[in-house]
């Protein structure tokens with residue numbers, strides 16, 4: 001190990017020859033890249049190319065000052081994807097909402113960009129395509145927010161909510177209404193996500209026959225998982241990325257969504273406990289089977305959900321002072 005740690009190349013050889021801890025991740029990244037390649041022309045397993053590029057167009061549209069011509073390097077592939085999705089038979093994994101958003105942003109793009117030999121033919125083809133169903137009213141494109149009123153949730157309320165939220169491990173034996181889970185996901189999905197790809201799924205288990213099996217997958221639930229009313233598995237999908245450089249985004253984006261989900265649950269009277277999913281090969285194999293995962297799908301974390309048992313205690317969980325976790329300008 002000491003020798004291998006001297007350089008990145010030697011470390012790679014170490015993991016190729018002596019330690020196979022990264023094998024599963026390597027395969028997941030490659031399988032994801034292949035799925036992305038296959039989805040390039042029209043959404044196959046992922047609509048990420050369209051989502052990412054429409055997001056980039058929105059950034060171009062809101063730029064100050066806005067350039068008269070932009071997106072020349074990717075408008076061709078964006079339009080090709082959109083065109084084939086519009087003309088497809090509905091079997092591709094793209095939603096009506098995605099097409100609606102793409103239509104409104106592309107409309108704005110083609111109406112504000114100047115004439116250019118690479119843009120003009122696309123503009124013409126765009127105008128001859130059918131308008132996706134549901135497009136009307138306020139367009140889904142960059143807009144100015146109404147900042148005249150303060151937010152309805154004040155800082156003190158948010159701080160109180162953060163203090164109130166604790167990891168809950170003891171629950172009442174009551175089912176969790178799906179309506180509440182859906183409401184929490186409504187908030188979770190508004191979290192930031194790199195290039196707005198949202199590369200995750202909330203896999204929710206509330207069937208009393210399934211919950212104990214799923215809840216026993218991670219090791220950190222021993223002694224209390226038997227009474228979880230519901231459990232959510234946040235699963236990341238590497239099919240959303242064209243390259244290795246973005247492989248960590250499934251963890252970042254899913255974790256941001258998890259935090260919003262947990263806070264939303266708290267406001268709905270539900271307690272939650274995030275549960276670790278360490279990369280242990282034996283556990284991964286079992287999770288693949290139980291959760292029916294594809295090779296590019298990676299469990300990020302589990303979240304127990306239920307109505308908290310008022311008699312159950314929560315940990316004090318002292319938090320670090322700001323002085324320990326915050327630093328200004330290398331001071």
Ligand SMILES: Cc1cc2nc3c(=O)[nH]c(=O)nc-3n(C[C@H](O)[C@H](O)[C@H](O)COP(=O)(O)O)c2cc1C
Pocket residue numbers: 165166167168169218219220221273274275276277301314315317
């Ligand atoms: C990624 C992650 C993994 C966690 N894994 C477990 C776990 O396996 N078992 C458990 O009981 N709690 C787990 N927790 C909960 C933490 O122990 C808890 O958040 C921490 O002690 C702080 O307590 P608090 O959430 O009440 O503020 C996990 C939390 C996170 C964010």
